Amino acid sequence: MLLNHLSRPNVRQYGIEIRGEAVVQNEHTLYLIVEADDEVRLREFMKPFEIAGSLDVYPASTCARVVASGGCGAALPVSEIVPAVDPEEACQTAIEDGLIVHRAHPLNCETSIPALIGGVVMPNAHFYVRNHFQIPRLDSAAFRLTVGGLVDRPLSLSLRDLHNMRSQTQVVTLECAGNGRTKFHPAVDGEKWELGAVSTAEWTGVPLVEVLDRAGVCPAAREVLFRGADGGTVTDLPGPIRFERSLQLGHARDPDLLLAYAMNGEPLPIQHGHPLRLVVPGWYAVASVKWLSEIEIIDKPFDGYYQANKYWYEWERNGRAVREPVTLQQVRALITDPMSDQEVRRGALAIRGVAWSGAAPIAHVEVSVGGGSWQEAHLISERKRHSWQWWELITRTNEPGVVTLRARATDLAGRSQPECAEWNRLGYGNNAIDEVPVHIV
Numbered sequence: 001m002l003l004n005h006l007s008r009p010n011v012r013q014y015g016i017e018i019r020g021e022a023v024v025q026n027e028h029t030l031y032l033i034v035e036a037d038d039e040v041r042l043r044e045f046m047k048p049f050e051i052a053g054s055l056d057v058y059p060a061s062t063c064a065r066v067v068a069s070g071g072c073g074a075a076l077p078v079s080e081i082v083p084a085v086d087p088e089e090a091c092q093t094a095i096e097d098g099l100i101v102h103r104a105h106p107l108n109c110e111t112s113i114p115a116l117i118g119g120v121v122m123p124n125a126h127f128y129v130r131n132h133f134q135i136p137r138l139d140s141a142a143f144r145l146t147v148g149g150l151v152d153r154p155l156s157l158s159l160r161d162l163h164n165m166r167s168q169t170q171v172v173t174l175e176c177a178g179n180g181r182t183k184f185h186p187a188v189d190g191e192k193w194e195l196g197a198v199s200t201a202e203w204t205g206v207p208l209v210e211v212l213d214r215a216g217v218c219p220a221a222r223e224v225l226f227r228g229a230d231g232g233t234v235t236d237l238p239g240p241i242r243f244e245r246s247l248q249l250g251h252a253r254d255p256d257l258l259l260a261y262a263m264n265g266e267p268l269p270i271q272h273g274h275p276l277r278l279v280v281p282g283w284y285a286v287a288s289v290k291w292l293s294e295i296e297i298i299d300k301p302f303d304g305y306y307q308a309n310k311y312w313y314e315w316e317r318n319g320r321a322v323r324e325p326v327t328l329q330q331v332r333a334l335i336t337d338p339m340s341d342q343e344v345r346r347g348a349l350a351i352r353g354v355a356w357s358g359a360a361p362i363a364h365v366e367v368s369v370g371g372g373s374w375q376e377a378h379l380i381s382e383r384k385r386h387s388w389q390w391w392e393l394i395t396r397t398n399e400p401g402v403v404t405l406r407a408r409a410t411d412l413a414g415r416s417q418p419e420c421a422e423w424n425r426l427g428y429g430n431n432a433i434d435e436v437p438v439h440i441v
């Protein structure tokens, strides 16, 4: 009788949903995970079980919801600025897609290094996600990009207007400036990125310069300010702010900068800036403003929070504070195969990975096995301007035991990687030589 009571059509009549059930072997206890809006109806449904024994009801939640709400019992945060994606849902999707979640609100997750193996680009679902605020949900039909400030003709462009302009497609690697932050000692505050806050996609959109030319930039202009639709409060400022970054006018006119509406041939996914984002090739990705809704031409250096307070290297050199803004991606190689702590058979060994640099294409990658001399890896396919380059070295190992593999890239501008990156207060740009220990058996 109780089994029939649990049948799905019967359950539905009570307006509840059974999410899971279990009976521990040899125990006369039934556990049910039930979704219900109304505890009265739930108790009504459970009546037949009360006849058979005793009943306990506990209010519960999913793990993702608890983490996204900031802890047990806390209410889910709401965005003060625009309608936003449910943090629990966004977090659950990221976990299911195999991303490594560092924080659920705002959602921050990195690519797992094994997911990097293979293809030229990363599938959208595996692309790392870095957010400062809750993910805004923008309606693409109502969406407008406004262009104002020091222009001859202020613009308000719909997505259709942008689709009708000249389009350009290019493969670009985005990397978070905090990638590798956990490798700094002493530890630095901030998102705890390992090495997976980097991914590559093929972006399609309108060259930014086309839109600037259509608006007509006035002679007094110095910088171009990009404003995202997302925002909220930050610890050291009183009121809510929006995510904003600027570029020098000359850089903004670089024909490679894109206002992207597509990523790997699909409409831009919501967590990557739907419906429109800026893509600034070669720069740390903080410059690539997502959910881009306003462009403003200004005559002064912009001093907003993410321009002036964050994204600066702050070193201490000879007792003096030295400060420099975070701009181009540092040169760097990553070993994707074999994985850290993997067991590999002695004999022939294939070592593979990616390498990239914001300043120039990769000139060469060298690999050292177990502290041995540097061996030149083979660069796969032609040189890349704005995307990472795959490389490979086929070598041999003869002795069993733990062996450390190291990879070091050099770009055509002559920049190479340090043994140890210089510690800086906010933990940016750690491009120390990658080390992967493996077990030779």
Ligand SMILES: Nc1nc2c(c(=O)[nH]1)N[C@H]1C(S)=C(S)[C@@H](COP(=O)(O)O)O[C@H]1N2
Binding pocket: 127, 128, 129, 130, 131, 132, 133, 174, 175, 176, 177, 227, 228, 229, 230, 243, 271, 272, 273, 284, 285, 286, 287, 288, 289, 290, 291, 292
């Ligand atoms: N509007 C907006 N744009 C943003 C951010 C943000 O929080 N809001 N984060 C920036 C940072 S620090 C990074 S590393 C990249 C991450 O892009 P992705 O989530 O598509 O990988 O977006 C940049 N653009």
Ligand SMILES: [Mo]
Binding pocket: 130, 175, 176, 177, 178, 285, 286
């Ligand atoms: Mo970032």
